[in-house]
Amino acid sequence: MKSHAKKPLDALVTAAGQIVLGKENEIRLALACLLARGHLLIEDLPGVGKTTLAHTLARVLGLQYQRIQFTSDLLPADILGVAVFDQDSGRFRFQPGPIFAQLILADEVNRATPKAQSALLEAIEEQQVSVEGETRPLPEPFFVIATQNPASQIGTFALPESQLDRFTMRISLGYPDLHAERELLAGADRRELLHGLSPVFDGAQLQALQTEASRVHAAEALIDYLQALLVFSRQSPHFAHGLSPRAGLSLLHSARAWALMAGRDHVLPEDLQTVLPHVVGHRLQAAEAGGDAQRLVALLQAVPIP
Amino acid sequence: MEHLRQALAWRWRQVERPQLWLLTGLTLALLPHVGRLPWLLVLPAALLLGWRLGFELKLLRLPPRALRWLLVGLAVAATWASYHTLIGRQAGVALLVIMLCLKLMEMDKPRDVAIVIGLSYFVVITVFLFDQSLLMGGYMLLVVTLLTTALTAFSRMNAKVPEHANLRLAATLLAQAAPLALLLFVLFPRIPGPLWHLPSDGGSAGTGLSETMSPGNISRLSDNDAVAFRVRFTGETPPQNRLYWRGLVLTSFDGRTWRNPNEARRGLGATRSFDYTAIGEPVRYTLTLEPHQRRWLFALDMPAGAPPRSTVSADVEIIANNSVKTLRQYTLQSYLDYRLDARHAPRDFAYLRLPPDTAPRARILAQQLRAESRDDADYVQRVLDFIRQQPFYYTRQPPLLLDDPVDEFLFDSRQGFCEHYASAFTVLMRAAGLPARVMTGYLGGENNPLGDYFIVRQSDAHAWSEVWLRGRGWVRVDPTAVIPPERVENRDDLERIDPAYAARTREAPDWAKRLWRKMGYGWDRVNNTWNQWIIGYDKDTQTAFLGRLGLENVDWQRMVSLLFIGLGLVVAVIALQLFRRRPARRDVVGETYARFCRKLARHGLPRKPAEGAQDYSERVIPCRPELAAQIRHITLLYQRLRYARSIPRDGLYHLQQAVRRFRP
Numbered sequence: 012m013k014s015h016a017k018k019p020l021d022a023l024v025t026a027a028g029q030i031v032l033g034k035e036n037e038i039r040l041a042l043a044c045l046l047a048r049g050h051l052l053i054e055d056l057p058g059v060g061k062t063t064l065a066h067t068l069a070r071v072l073g074l075q076y077q078r079i080q081f082t083s084d085l086l087p088a089d090i091l092g093v094a095v096f097d098q099d100s101g102r103f104r105f106q107p108g109p110i111f112a113q114l115i116l117a118d119e120v121n122r123a124t125p126k127a128q129s130a131l132l133e134a135i136e137e138q139q140v141s142v143e144g145e146t147r148p149l150p151e152p153f154f155v156i157a158t159q160n161p162a163s164q165i166g167t168f169a170l171p172e173s174q175l176d177r178f179t180m181r182i183s184l185g186y187p188d189l190h191a192e193r194e195l196l197a198g199a200d201r202r203e204l205l206h207g208l209s210p211v212f213d214g215a216q217l218q219a220l221q222t223e224a225s226r227v228h229a230a231e232a233l234i235d236y237l238q239a240l241l242v243f244s245r246q247s248p249h250f251a252h253g254l255s256p257r258a259g260l261s262l263l264h265s266a267r268a269w270a271l272m273a274g275r276d277h278v279l280p281e282d283l284q285t286v287l288p289h290v291v292g293h294r295l296q297a298a299e300a301g302g303d304a305q306r307l308v309a310l311l312q313a314v315p316i317p
Numbered sequence: 318m319e320h321l322r323q324a325l326a327w328r329w330r331q332v333e334r335p336q337l338w339l340l341t342g343l344t345l346a347l348l349p350h351v352g353r354l355p356w357l358l359v360l361p362a363a364l365l366l367g368w369r370l371g372f373e374l375k376l377l378r379l380p381p382r383a384l385r386w387l388l389v390g391l392a393v394a395a396t397w398a399s400y401h402t403l404i405g406r407q408a409g410v411a412l413l414v415i416m417l418c419l420k421l422m423e424m425d426k427p428r429d430v431a432i433v434i435g436l437s438y439f440v441v442i443t444v445f446l447f448d449q450s451l452l453m454g455g456y457m458l459l460v461v462t463l464l465t466t467a468l469t470a471f472s473r474m475n476a477k478v479p480e481h482a483n484l485r486l487a488a489t490l491l492a493q494a495a496p497l498a499l500l501l502f503v504l505f506p507r508i509p510g511p512l513w514h515l516p517s518d519g520g521s522a523g524t525g526l527s528e529t530m531s532p533g534n535i536s537r538l539s540d541n542d543a544v545a546f547r548v549r550f551t552g553e554t555p556p557q558n559r560l561y562w563r564g565l566v567l568t569s570f571d572g573r574t575w576r577n578p579n580e581a582r583r584g585l586g587a588t589r590s591f592d593y594t595a596i597g598e599p600v601r602y603t604l605t606l607e608p609h610q611r612r613w614l615f616a617l618d619m620p621a622g623a624p625p626r627s628t629v630s631a632d633v634e635i636i637a638n639n640s641v642k643t644l645r646q647y648t649l650q651s652y653l654d655y656r657l658d659a660r661h662a663p664r665d666f667a668y669l670r671l672p673p674d675t676a677p678r679a680r681i682l683a684q685q686l687r688a689e690s691r692d693d694a695d696y697v698q699r700v701l702d703f704i705r706q707q708p709f710y711y712t713r714q715p716p717l718l719l720d721d722p723v724d725e726f727l728f729d730s731r732q733g734f735c736e737h738y739a740s741a742f743t744v745l746m747r748a749a750g751l752p753a754r755v756m757t758g759y760l761g762g763e764n765n766p767l768g769d770y771f772i773v774r775q776s777d778a779h780a781w782s783e784v785w786l787r788g789r790g791w792v793r794v795d796p797t798a799v800i801p802p803e804r805v806e807n808r809d810d811l812e813r814i815d816p817a818y819a820a821r822t823r824e825a826p827d828w829a830k831r832l833w834r835k836m837g838y839g840w841d842r843v844n845n846t847w848n849q850w851i852i853g854y855d856k857d858t859q860t861a862f863l864g865r866l867g868l869e870n871v872d873w874q875r876m877v878s879l880l881f882i883g884l885g886l887v888v889a890v891i892a893l894q895l896f897r898r899r900p901a902r903r904d905v906v907g908e909t910y911a912r913f914c915r916k917l918a919r920h921g922l923p924r925k926p927a928e929g930a931q932d933y934s935e936r937v938i939p940c941r942p943e944l945a946a947q948i949r950h951i952t953l954l955y956q957r958l959r960y961a962r963s964i965p966r967d968g969l970y971h972l973q974q975a976v977r978r979f980r981p
Contacts, residue, residue: 228960228961228962230961232907232959276961279930279956279960280960281932284927313927315926316926316928316929
């Protein structure tokens with residue numbers, strides 16, 4: 012009954028927790044998102060540790076890591092790569108962009124123009140890059156952590172709903188608690204610690220776990236519950252629009268990954284409920300003007316379990 | 318020692334539980350037959366059962382084919398040796414029992430198991446050929462439950478369900494069969510008379526009166542509490558001291574023993590040869606006679622007719638066409654007051670005959686008293702006065718009378734029981750030339766206040782005399798009744814010779830005695846109901862019962878069609894329920910868990926609709942920490958049953974059990 016995956020995953024969370032202090036739950040969610048083969052959106056104020064989290068995850072998971080700082084003048088080629096003329100061979104050679112890495116941190120993704128944003132999002136959706144008529148696959152595993160500043164900040168291009176939907180989860184980190192902050196202030200430099208961190212996993216191990224997560228059993232009764240949630244979002248008058256089938260799949264995959272991390276080989280309604288706010292929060296819009304997505308999540312959480 | 322214990326425990330675990338159910342059920346089914354079968358068959362049957370158990374314990378092997386054939390031959394031979402026949406009730410049952418036990422020696426296929434269980438059910442039926450009492454019925458219900466459990470256990474052998482689940486299933490099956498059984502019982506057409514003629518090998522002497530009377534015959538019955546018959550009066554109940562239950566007339570006397578001479582004459586259509594004039598209203602009663610293996614029936618003087626399938630003899634005995642081998646119920650009217658047509662003295666000298674050379678002293682006394690008397694009636698009175706005035710005692714342990722019982726009783730010992738008095742009195746009558754005869758039957762009866770009916774027991778057996786007086790015909794004279802109470806040795810016997818005595822003296826028994834008596838009445842009432850409605854449910858009762866349900870004049874064709882309609886209805890109801898259950902059945906797990914939630918909700922801890930089982934248990938446990946283990950167990954089982962890939966073995970059963978036992 013107990014899955015053997017729990018122990019290494021716990022070790023992973025512990026290792027990451029030494030760098031990102033007091034954010035175990037967020038680390039777990041990020042990890043679940045990764046195991047569900049999804050992509051993560053972190054929305055928070057600058058300076059709360061988004062970059063550190065991404066970097067730490069890359070480190071402990073033993074993944075190649077690339078960071079793309081999105082700015083308003085970022086061009087698609089800056090992400091994907093360009094063909095440059097090689098004088099020695101007399102031919103154009105493809106210079107891969109930063110997207111050709113296993114873990115990408117797309118920092119402040121909403122500061123770039125929509126053109127650059129969609130270049131990134133198309134690439135992660137297709138799992139490949141097409142430049143100059145040639146198609147190049149992206150590495151495996153491939154995981155994007157995008158961060159964005161809250162929409163109220165100056166100089167942002169909000170991601171459209173269609174693109175938000177591509178992120179499996181959205182989390183926010185928030186300020187550390189007193190204890191964690193004190194440790195942060197009094198302890199050693201995070202960046203140095205990060206360099207001293209050795210990987211817990213290699214890429215192959217992670218892929219094996221991703222496969223295992225996809226095989227976690229979702230019983231009829233659980234699918235019933237999931238469907239009840241989706242139907243509710245589509246029928247309730249409080250929702251501007253219902254949850255998409257992709258949202259449903261994301262929910263299921265995330266819940267599976269969460270169950271795996273809890274050491275179970277089957278999904279419980281509680282798994283679904285745990286990941287629910289993070290999976291649907293960024294996809295929901297209230298029907299009334301000025302409505303709050305939080306309230307919609309609360310409505311969904313009140314749907315009876317069949 | 319420890320080693321041995323472990324070895325035995327290991328072997329015990331090897332026994333397949335269904336086999337154990339079967340062996341237990343079969344053994345219990347055979348048990349009531351043990352007293353009836355000869356040891357020549359009981360012992361081998363027990364050995365064969367033991368052999369099978371040894372085989373199940375992996376201690377013994379089953380016999381090879383040749384040996385089995387030899388055993389079959391021996392079994393048949395033993396049955397023949399015991400009964401000199403292979404058919405009939407006793408021999409047939411014996412053969413069935415021994416062959417069934419032999420079948421255990423080759424029971425290895427499911428087919429054999431089915432045969433053995435089916436035959437075991439049949440053994441249960443054969444038990445009722447001998448004993449139809451309520452207790453036996455209850456016992457056999459238990460046996461049938463065990464056998465059915467064996468059946469369910471064998472058919473679910475691979476399902477590995479817990480054993481008590483098999484027992485419960487069997488009980489459920491039987492409970493579901495009950496309405497069908499009831500319907501068949503009520504509506505199955507009854508054939509008047511026994512359904513099949515029991516082979517007449519069962520003439521084992523029943524307790525009760527016999528067709529002869531000699532000293533010690535009836536006193537032997539005096540502490541026999543067995544029920545002879547039960548009577549329910551419709552209308553007024555006569556006083557107890559008038560309840561002379563007439564049985565058999567004994568006419569011929571050989572000096573010691575009184576006999577009924579009519580045995581040879583029976584069946585020749587001898588009917589009552591004299592008339593009577595009824596005075597007043599008749600009493601009406603229904604009598605339920607326990608089987609006594611004889612042909613005569615009991616009635617109060619003077620029966621107004623004979624019940625069906627019986628005749629009234631010239632001596633006013635009611636003789637049934639067949640001996641009473643099963644409970645027999647009949648309704649009669651009797652005139653307690655009547656006047657006989659007494660113009661002609663009985664022509665039969667049998668009523669005067671005395672064996673020569675017997676009772677010489679009694680004859681002299683008779684002559685003497687007769688000479689002093691004005692007429693016959695005065696003579697009867699003088700003889701009764703003689704008994705009253707001389708020191709005659711009433712005792713249960715009369716001294717042994719050797720040469721001439723009548724003379725020795727009348728002049729030497731003067732201690733006796735009712736048969737001594739009746740016998741001596743009748744001899745004195747005949748010696749004086751008065752036609753006289755001895756009557757045997759029962760006197761009085763015990764009123765059961767719980768059911769408003771009378772219980773007449775063997776201990777109420779009585780003997781009295783009848784004398785033919787000119788102008789009055791046959792007159793009942795009970796010489797025992799004249800003995801003064803102070804000469805009755807045992808206080809209980811006062812009631813016997815005068816049933817009204819207890820009522821007169823109003824002795825107050827202590828509470829334990831009262832309670833005991835009351836319990837006795839209650840139990841007898843249950844038995845009486847059982848006899849009336851189950852055993853005595855014959856054609857007449859059936860017609861009456863159906864009439865009470867509004868089905869008048871149901872002939873057997875209509876009864877059969879009613880039966881089929883009823884069966885169809887029952888089956889339709891069951892089918893409907895099965896259909897309706899199907900959709901509901903899909904979510905037994907959910908229902909069971911919901912029951913668990915309701916139990917907690919009753920203690921102020923309802924589950925929110927959107928609350929998962931895990932969250933719920935974590936919320937509830939801090940409130941009821943003493944239930945933590947149970948709640949966790951139930952939650953885990955529920956989660957696994959509902960959400961896990963592989964469903965745990967017996968999971969649903971365990972969940973249901975856990976929820977049933979869960980008492981917050």
